[in-house]
Amino acid sequence: MTDHHSDIDPVSGRSTTGHEWDGIKELNTPLPRWWVITFYLTIVWAIGYWIVYPAWPLISSNTTGLFGYSTRADVAVELANLEKIRGAKMVALGAASLADIEKDPALLALARAKGKTVFGDNCAPCHGSGGAGAKGYPNLNDDDWLWGGSLDQIMQTIQFGARSGHAKTHEGQMLAFGKDGVLKQDEIVTVANHVRALSGLPTRKGYDAAKGEKIFAENCVACHGDGGKGNPEMGAPNLTDKIWLYGSDEATLIETISQGRAGVMPAWEGRLDPATIKAMAVYVHSLGGGK
Amino acid sequence: MNRTVNPKELPLDDDNGPLYVAQKKVYPQSISGTFRRIKWGLMAFCLGVYYFLPFVRWNRGLGAPSQAVLIDLPNSRFYFFFIELWPQEVYYFTGLLIVAAVALFLMNSVGGRIWCGYLCPQTVWTDLFYAVERLIEGDRRERMKKDKSSDPMKLERISEIVLKHSIWLLIGWWTGGAWVLYFNDAPTLVKELVTFQAPMIAYIWIGILTATTYVLAGFMREQVCTYMCPWPRIQAALTDEWALNVTYRYDRGEKRTSVKKAIELRALGEQVGDCVDCYQCVAVCPTGIDIRNGPQLECIQCGLCIDACDNVMTKIGRPKRLIGYDNDVNIQRRQEGKAPIYRIVRARTVAYSAIIAAVGGIMIYTLATRSLLDVNVLHDRNPVAVRLSDGSIRNAYTVRLLNKSGYDRVIAIDANGPVNATIHVIGIDSVTPDRPMIVVPRDSTSELRLLVTAPAEGNPEKSIPVRFHVTDIGLGEVASATDNFVAP
Numbered sequence: 001m002t003d004h005h006s007d008i009d010p011v012s013g014r015s016t017t018g019h020e021w022d023g024i025k026e027l028n029t030p031l032p033r034w035w036v037i038t039f040y041l042t043i044v045w046a047i048g049y050w051i052v053y054p055a056w057p058l059i060s061s062n063t064t065g066l067f068g069y070s071t072r073a074d075v076a077v078e079l080a081n082l083e084k085i086r087g088a089k090m091v092a093l094g095a096a097s098l099a100d101i102e103k104d105p106a107l108l109a110l111a112r113a114k115g116k117t118v119f120g121d122n123c124a125p126c127h128g129s130g131g132a133g134a135k136g137y138p139n140l141n142d143d144d145w146l147w148g149g150s151l152d153q154i155m156q157t158i159q160f161g162a163r164s165g166h167a168k169t170h171e172g173q174m175l176a177f178g179k180d181g182v183l184k185q186d187e188i189v190t191v192a193n194h195v196r197a198l199s200g201l202p203t204r205k206g207y208d209a210a211k212g213e214k215i216f217a218e219n220c221v222a223c224h225g226d227g228g229k230g231n232p233e234m235g236a237p238n239l240t241d242k243i244w245l246y247g248s249d250e251a252t253l254i255e256t257i258s259q260g261r262a263g264v265m266p267a268w269e270g271r272l273d274p275a276t277i278k279a280m281a282v283y284v285h286s287l288g289g290g291k
Numbered sequence: 292m293n294r295t296v297n298p299k300e301l302p303l304d305d306d307n308g309p310l311y312v313a314q315k316k317v318y319p320q321s322i323s324g325t326f327r328r329i330k331w332g333l334m335a336f337c338l339g340v341y342y343f344l345p346f347v348r349w350n351r352g353l354g355a356p357s358q359a360v361l362i363d364l365p366n367s368r369f370y371f372f373f374i375e376l377w378p379q380e381v382y383y384f385t386g387l388l389i390v391a392a393v394a395l396f397l398m399n400s401v402g403g404r405i406w407c408g409y410l411c412p413q414t415v416w417t418d419l420f421y422a423v424e425r426l427i428e429g430d431r432r433e434r435m436k437k438d439k440s441s442d443p444m445k446l447e448r449i450s451e452i453v454l455k456h457s458i459w460l461l462i463g464w465w466t467g468g469a470w471v472l473y474f475n476d477a478p479t480l481v482k483e484l485v486t487f488q489a490p491m492i493a494y495i496w497i498g499i500l501t502a503t504t505y506v507l508a509g510f511m512r513e514q515v516c517t518y519m520c521p522w523p524r525i526q527a528a529l530t531d532e533w534a535l536n537v538t539y540r541y542d543r544g545e546k547r548t549s550v551k552k553a554i555e556l557r558a559l560g561e562q563v564g565d566c567v568d569c570y571q572c573v574a575v576c577p578t579g580i581d582i583r584n585g586p587q588l589e590c591i592q593c594g595l596c597i598d599a600c601d602n603v604m605t606k607i608g609r610p611k612r613l614i615g616y617d618n619d620v621n622i623q624r625r626q627e628g629k630a631p632i633y634r635i636v637r638a639r640t641v642a643y644s645a646i647i648a649a650v651g652g653i654m655i656y657t658l659a660t661r662s663l664l665d666v667n668v669l670h671d672r673n674p675v676a677v678r679l680s681d682g683s684i685r686n687a688y689t690v691r692l693l694n695k696s697g698y699d700r701v702i703a704i705d706a707n708g709p710v711n712a713t714i715h716v717i718g719i720d721s722v723t724p725d726r727p728m729i730v731v732p733r734d735s736t737s738e739l740r741l742l743v744t745a746p747a748e749g750n751p752e753k754s755i756p757v758r759f760h761v762t763d764i765g766l767g768e769v770a771s772a773t774d775n776f777v778a779p
Contacts, residue, residue, distance in 0.1 A: 032518055034511075036311040108718045109738070130673030141677040141687065241680035286717045288677065288687050288742045 090114075094275035098151040101282050108282065115283020118276055122268070131287050135246055136263050141287045144243040148232040149291035155281035161267035162235060169267060172234040177219065178258025191215040192253035198228045198239045201248060314514060316438070317579035319421055320431035320571075324598025333409050334418055342465065345472035349373075352697050355734070362474050368734075374658065375734075377695065386654040390647055397643035399526050401635055402616060403536035407522065408593035413515050416466070416508035417577065420459055427455045431574055459509045460501065467500030513578040517589050527588070533634045535616040537592040539572075539583040542626045543613055550607050565609045572596035572614060582614055664700070665693040666761045668772040676779040684709075685744040686776050690716075692739070692761060694731040700763045703728045708757035709745035709776045716741050728764065743776060752778050 007016045009027055016025040049055065053065040064070075089110055093101065101107045120129060126137045133139035138146060147157045147170050162170040177183040183191070193203040194212030203209075220228070223236040230238030237245060246252055246261065268277055284290070349359035349372055356363065361370040369376040376383055398405040407414060428434050428451055437448065471493045472480055483489035484497075507515055516523060530536070544566035548556065556563045566583070573581050575596060578589045582596045600614040621631035671687040679685055694700050704727050706714045716727040717740040731737045743757060757776040762769050 030309045030312045032514060033311045033313045034514065035518060102718055103720075105718060105737075112740070128673055130671060132674035132677075139674065139677065141674055141685070142679055144680045238680065242678055242682040243680050286740060288685060288717070288740075289679075 090275050093279060098155060098278060098281060098285075101278065102151070102286070108286070111279040111282035112286055114276065114279040115281075118272065118280055119283055122272070123280075131284065136261075138245060139243070139289075140284050141289055142243055143289040143291070144238065144241055145232060145289070145291070146235045146237055146245075149285075149289060151281055151285050151290065153232070154284050154290065155277065157265060158277055158280055158284070159267065159269040162265040163262055164264060164267040166267035166269070170235055170265075172223065172236065173262035174236075174256060174260045176258065176260030178254075179260065183215065183219065183257070187215050188254055188257045189250075191220070192250055192257055195228065195239050195253055196248065196250065199241060199248070204250065315579060317513060317577060318431045318434050318438075319577045319579075319595070320574040320599075321425055322575045322595055322598045322602070324595075324601055326594030326598050330409060330418065330593065330595075334415050337410065337412075337415050338419070342469045345469065345477035351375075355697060356476060358476055360473060361476070364474060375695070377693070380661075383654060383658070386650055389650050390654075393643050393646045393650070395522075396529055397640060397647065399529050400531065400534050400637075400639050400643065403530070403534055404523075404526055404590070404592040407516065407526075407591040408537075411591075413507060413520070414577075414591060414593065416462075416504060417512050419462065420508040420512075421577065423458050423462070424455060427451055427458070456509075459505055463501040463504035463508075464497065466504045467497035470500050471496050513589065513591075516578065516591055523588055531639065532618060532620050533637055535618055535633070536586060537582060537590065537594055537597060537614065538617040538619075538622070539566075539585070539614050540612075540617060540622055540625075541583070542622045544583065565604065565613050567603065567607065569603055571599040571603050575599040662768075662770055663694070663696040664702075664761065664763055664768050664770045665695070666759060666770045666772045667691040667693070668759055668774045670774050670777075674779070676777045678779045679744070683744055683746045684750065684776075684778050685742055686757075688741045688743065688759075688774060690739045690741045690759065692729075692731050692737045694733060694735060694737075696733060698733050700731050700733075701728055701765060702731050703762045703764050704739075704741065705760045705762070706741075706743050706757055707760070708755055709743065710749040712743050712745040712757075712776075714741060714743050745776070747778070750776075750778065754778075 007018050007025070008014065009016050009025065012027060015028045017028045019026055050063075051065065052067045053069055054062050055065065056063040093107060093110060093114070096104070096107055101111050119127075119131065123131070127133055127140055128137075131140035138144075143149065145153070147153060147162060157170065160166045160168040160170065163173060175182070178185065178188050189204070190208060190212045193207040194209070194216050197203050197207075197209065197212070216228070223231060223234045224239055225231050225236070228239035230236050237243075244252075245263075246256055268280075272280070344360050345358065347359040348357050349370075350357060351370070356370055358370065359372050361368075363370065367378045395406055424434070428437060437451075468484070475493070480489060480493065484493065511519075541564075543564065545564040546562075547564055547566040547568045550567050553563045553565075553567070572583070573579070573596075575598070576582070577593060577595065578591060580587050580589045582590065594616075597612070597614050597616075601611045604611050604613055617631075621633075624631055667690070669689040669691075671689070675686070677685045677687070690704070692702055694702075703723075704714065704716065706712060713725055714727060716729065719727050719729055719739075727741075729737065729739065741759075754775045754777045756773055758771055758773050760769055760771045
């Protein structure tokens with residue numbers, strides 16, 4: 001260490017730290033005593049934290065502290081308080097009919113908020129966070145419904161699912177006309193073009209409309225109905241509209257007719273409580289496409 | 292003030308001097324004069340506003356708070372006389388803070404640390420606590436004697452000390468008490484506090500502010516200004532050579548000598564200063580410094596040394612303001628025999644005033660033209676657009692209607708932009724199907740899910756703007772918001 005003792009600032013008469021920056025020296029100003037005491041007190045205070053709060057990691061746990069504080073216990077209390085606030089409202093939601101929920105602004109807001117959260121946790125993996133759907137997973141915002149778009153029908157689908165294995169589930173599926181040998185390849189191509197024609201899409205050159213009509217009438221109208229308008233009882237989609245679950249191009253249609261389709265919607269009864277399922281039905285209905 | 296340490300006094304192995312120094316207690320002497328009167332006046336005004344403002348009433352109609360100034364945290368509203376602010380209007384506070392900061396700069400460039408010396412709560416409450424101390428324990432000399440005395444304490448001295456601290460705590464308690472009244476209806480809360488029915492948080496806050504007032508004004512005092520406050524450092528960077536600061540005019544004061552000697556020397560025609568080294572300026576200083584050493588970090592520029600010096604100058608028959616609001620430029624001009632010049636109007640004061648006028652003007656304008664009906668629109672993100680079975684396009688929006696008035700409104704919603712668009716609000720079966728109407732209760736918001744549907748024909752493939760108009764069908768007041776209508 002250099003000797004700083006003789007280094008005194010001539011103006012103030014005070015000692016300097018001895019450091020110099022471009023000719024500027026720093027005065028050696030001692031800290032006020034209360035500042036130093038406060039600093040030591042904060043250290044003592046920190047030791048207090050070690051003692052009264054969980055602090056030190058042990059092999060398989062940690063020190064619990066004198067106060068027995070835990071963030072988990074705090075969360076439990078918060079959740080209990082929340083349940084207390086929400087409880088009565090959820091009871092009201094469970095008691096009201098679906099139609100009444102949509103007419104009561106307070107219940108509608110509650111059902112939509114609750115439904116949105118539960119949708120995000122349970123439905124979004126397939127249907128997307130806003131219910132926009134994907135190939136094979138229906139868009140819940142539009143007005144096309146495989147199993148019906150009324151409040152009751154939506155609720156039924158959520159409760160029991162489609163091809164879910166639940167006793168009350170929606171049954172019915174698109175048969176594999178090619179794989180099962182019902183139709184030959186050229187017949188499948190023809191009927192695929194017929195389906196495209198139903199919704200006004202262009203058909204392949206040399207497509208025989210009469211033949212297509214005949215194959216459709218013999219194989220498809222049982223589920224899809226005369227003219228292909230669909231049947232929500234069977235989950236058979238309307239083939240005349242602009243909405244396609246798997247796609248409307250010829251190749252996709254040929255694949256659908258050959259291999260069949262049987263997407264699964266799980267049953268939520270038993271996994272979610274009735275009031276929550278109601279909230280979900282209202283939420284999905286209020287996305288915009290509900291009938 | 293820290294003791295000056297001569298390094299030669301230190302033990303040799305101590306390389307950098309002492310680690311800390313004890314606070315030197317300051318015993319400001321009482322004084323009377325112009326600046327003391329100004330300080331009393333401002334103290335009475337500031338404390339009066341702070342302590343009594345919560346009790347001022349303002350009629351806002353039935354069901355609304357009748358307190359003129361109220362911060363209603365549970366309902367997130369701020370009331371200031373005729374103004375009611377919502378959380379999303381926090382920019383008014385930003386404006387207020389900008390004006391306050393620039394006003395501080397302006398004060399500083401005109402008259403130095405006016406804020407510190409006259410208006411800062413630390414100064415005002417410390418001044419009040421000193422007044423109590425003087426009233427009970429006597430003036431500077433008496434207090435110094437009492438503190439220094441090594442005699443065992445007599446009952447009289449003990450009762451003095453107890454009384455002083457009791458009054459200090461009482462002032463602190465009242466300070467905390469007034470604070471909580473700004474957050475609740477004051478007369479109701481006072482009743483609850485007295486009968487111990489008030490919420491625990493009110494007592495906790497009163498406790499906190501009692502403690503801070505007692506400690507900061509009773510014990511920390513000038514230490515707050517010297518060590519804790521950033522403003523002394525900032526203001527030193529903001530000042531210039533024209534700013535008027537409390538200054539010892541050494542051109543007039545030096546050389547210091549006694550009254551008698553000065554008369555003798557003047558008779559001989561020698562140059563003598565007016566300063567008689569009476570140390571009155573030091574005795575009255577609340578930060579315990581000697582202003583004659585020039586501008587100092589510790590100086591809060593309260594002007595009490597001006598009063599002290601003026602009194603002495605009057606007594607010895609010399610002109611006043613040996614210490615006064617002045618600057619180095621003028622000291623040098625006087626030394627050169629020129630007349631002093633004062634430049635209040637200069638680039639920085641004009642700029643600061645202009646900023647204050649501009650920000651203040653914008654705030655007043657926006658407050659005066661503030662709409663009591665507002666609408667915010669948020670487009671659905673997933674999906675941004677939906678194709679319906681007939682090929683038409685639907686976009687969904689979250690619409691928030693804000694009714695800031697004191698009465699319920701019936702609001703009609705229109706959307707313009709897409710060709711042949713229809714709109715529908717979820718949960719609303721309106722009598723006018725193409726123009727949904729809903730009731731928005733007074734002083735509240737309503738959040739709606741709104742669907743805009745338009746045929747694909749006639750609407751472009753890309754995004755087009757859609758404008759939402761919300762109309763109070765009673766008053767005709769209109770608010771609007773713009774978003775986009777997108778094809779899938």
